[in-house]
Amino acid sequence: MKKYDAIIIGFGQGARTLATKLTAEEWKVALIEKNELMYGGSCVNIGCIPTKILEHDAREQKSYAEALGRKNDVTQRNRNTEFTSMQKNERVDLYTGTGSFKSNHVITVDLGDKMEELEAEYIFIDTGSESSYPPIEGLKETKGIYNSTELQSIPEIPKNLGIVGAGNIGLEFASIYTMFGSKVTLFETGNQFMPKEEREVAEAVQKVFEDKGITIQLNARTTKFSNEKEQVRLETEDEKEFIFDAVLVATGRKPNTAYLNLDDTDIVLDEKGGIKVNDFFETAAEHVFALGDIRGGYQFTYITINDAKLIADHVLGKRERKLSERQHVPYAIYIEPSFARVGLTEAEAKQQGYQVLTNTAPVSGTTRSDVINDTRGLYKAVVNKETNEILGVTLFGDQAHELVNQVKMAMDNQIPYTYLRDQVVTHPVMSEIFNALFDM
Numbered sequence: 001m002k003k004y005d006a007i008i009i010g011f012g013q014g015a016r017t018l019a020t021k022l023t024a025e026e027w028k029v030a031l032i033e034k035n036e037l038m039y040g041g042s043c044v045n046i047g048c049i050p051t052k053i054l055e056h057d058a059r060e061q062k063s064y065a066e067a068l069g070r071k072n073d074v075t076q077r078n079r080n081t082e083f084t085s086m087q088k089n090e091r092v093d094l095y096t097g098t099g100s101f102k103s104n105h106v107i108t109v110d111l112g113d114k115m116e117e118l119e120a121e122y123i124f125i126d127t128g129s130e131s132s133y134p135p136i137e138g139l140k141e142t143k144g145i146y147n148s149t150e151l152q153s154i155p156e157i158p159k160n161l162g163i164v165g166a167g168n169i170g171l172e173f174a175s176i177y178t179m180f181g182s183k184v185t186l187f188e189t190g191n192q193f194m195p196k197e198e199r200e201v202a203e204a205v206q207k208v209f210e211d212k213g214i215t216i217q218l219n220a221r222t223t224k225f226s227n228e229k230e231q232v233r234l235e236t237e238d239e240k241e242f243i244f245d246a247v248l249v250a251t252g253r254k255p256n257t258a259y260l261n262l263d264d265t266d267i268v269l270d271e272k273g274g275i276k277v278n279d280f281f282e283t284a285a286e287h288v289f290a291l292g293d294i295r296g297g298y299q300f301t302y303i304t305i306n307d308a309k310l311i312a313d314h315v316l317g318k319r320e321r322k323l324s325e326r327q328h329v330p331y332a333i334y335i336e337p338s339f340a341r342v343g344l345t346e347a348e349a350k351q352q353g354y355q356v357l358t359n360t361a362p363v364s365g366t367t368r369s370d371v372i373n374d375t376r377g378l379y380k381a382v383v384n385k386e387t388n389e390i391l392g393v394t395l396f397g398d399q400a401h402e403l404v405n406q407v408k409m410a411m412d413n414q415i416p417y418t419y420l421r422d423q424v425v426t427h428p429v430m431s432e433i434f435n436a437l438f439d440m
Contacts, residue, residue, distance in 0.1 A: 002093075004030045007107050007120040009099040009260070010127035012041025014291045014304035016082060018124055021312040023091035030118050031092055032099035032109055034259075040082030042128050042293075043301040046149040050075050051172060054152060055334050058179035064157040067180070071152070100261040104285040108261075122287050122315060125275065126304065127260065129253040129293035136164075136249075138225035144232040145225060145247045148173065158182050158246035162234050164222050165250035166193065168333050171205075173248055175335035178212050185242060187220040187234075198345050198394045200360055204378040205339060205396055255294045272296050279322040280314040281307060289315075298329060328411045332401035337363075337377055340404035343392025343411060346382050355385040357417075361437040363397035367428040374398055379437050381417065388416035393437075399430040406431065 006022055008015045011033035019029050038045050050071045057067035086092050095118075097111040105123060109116040131147040133139060146154070148169050157180045163170045166188040174184045186209070193216055194202035209216060221237040225247070234242045255274045262269070266285040268276045274296020281289045289311050292304030310321050330342035349356050363369050363377035377397020384391050393407045410420060421438035425431050 001117045001119050004028050004118060004120040006122040006124065007118055008032065008124045008126060009107065010125065011039050012126045012128055012292060012304060013043055013301050014308035015126040017305050017308035018312055019086060019092055023089055025316055027091065029092050030095060030120065031086055032095045032097065034098040036096050039079050044078045044082060045075055048301055049078060050152060052334055055172065055176050058176050059336055064180045098259055100259055101265045104265050104288060124311065125290045125294050126292050127256045127294050129299055130256045132252045132254040133249060134251050136222050136225060142225040142227050142232060145249060147249060151248050160244045162242060162244040162247040163187065163250055164247060167250065167252060170250035172334050173250060174209065174214055178214055179336060183213065185215040185217060187217045187222060189221045191219050193218065197341065198380050201378050201380055201394045201396050208376050253299055255296055257294065270296060279324050281311045281323060300331060328408050330404045330408045332404065334401065337374065337396065337398050338401040339396045340400040341394045342404050342408045343390065344382055345392060345394065349382050349391045354391060356391065357383040357385050357440040359437055359440045361433050365436060366430060366433050368430045368432065371428050372398060379433055381437050383417045383440060388418060389414055390417050403431055
């Protein structure tokens with residue numbers, strides 16, 4: 001049995017961050033990844049970077065084939081860089097195989113042609129998430145149905161694309177594939193589009209989608225899939241039928257714990273299948289930590305990387321930061337134009353008992369919108385009336401994915417909304433919109 005200071009299961013961005021920090025302190029680390037095509041994790045290979053390349057090139061009106069080629073080239077280059085960075089690290093042993101627990105601190109690695117047993121005092125789980133599928137009749141048997149990883153690898157753009165699920169992934173793929181020329185129909189099971197977002201902003205997004213030619217089906221629960229020749233037949237609960245060249249099932253992701261053999265450990269899962277951790281990301285098994293998507297909750301690369309940094313601080317003795325102190329996590333949806341949010345909506349703020357001030361500002365009110373010839377979008381802000389602190393913003397329009405980070409910094413530092421209202425900025429830029437948005 002080989003012994004290490006630490007074993008990391010899963011080679012995602014959090015794992016790379018941890019391995020780099022631990023080996024800098026002369027820890028000997030085993031890094032296990034079951035799939036050589038996933039060195040670097042979902043972000044590098046199937047998530048953030050490849051999908052945003054497709055989105056960028058679609059905006060640039062490049063052909064689907066050209067965008068797909070560039071996506072594949074960049075993905076391979078980044079994956080090779082991730083692999084090389086760990087391979088060159090003399091304190092890291094990289095195992096390409098399936099790692100599972102034999103006990104709290106012993107890991108069995110299935111390398112295909114042989115088994116290895118590894119032992120370490122510290123173990124870190126960064127196996128990410130996988131697509132979650134609803135119980136729909138014919139889902140597994142019907143050809144032409146894809147998850148988000150599979151769809152971005154098909155060689156030709158589908159003329160008619162159905163997307164089941166109108167969450168972040170569904171919205172992004174609807175926007176991307178519409179720009180490439182697909183006729184997209186988006187299926188939302190509820191009676192509202194983007195139900196968790198500000199109503200005014202969600203309605204603005206819906207209008208832009210519909211102006212692009214995207215059909216949005218509300219109260220549309222898919223009950224059955226089947227093939228009609230080479231196409232996919234989709235049936236809904238209200239007995240409607242649709243025919244598509246391809247269907248994307250984007251109904252969420254779940255923690256990837258299936259092969260970890262957690263039953264032979266003290267690790268505990270929550271009701272949604274995520275690994276339970278304490279304020280320092282430690283599981284119920286001493287010195288066994290979980291980070292990123294495997295915990296459930298936010299499934300963003302930047303969360304995983306931040307998890308890794310906080311864990312490293314803890315195990316390396318600094319212990320200056322902890323999970324409960326993390327606040328104001330922003331997120332962006334890379335539709336065209338982009339959408340972003342941080343903090344509370346007006347409804348959420350009122351539910352929590354705040355007295356609020358609110359305001360909206362249309363992108364069309366900025367001079368920047370004239371320069372870029374894009375007046376679409378709406379920004380909304382929610383402020384604590386008693387303290388003048390910003391409670392949240394929802395941004396839809398050019399540069400929303402960038403500007404949300406300015407507001408997050410203001411919120412983190414309890415800067416009053418009047419600071420952004422009165423800030424002097426360059427001209428003509430989109431951040432000028434804050435002067436109007438916070439003029440309450």
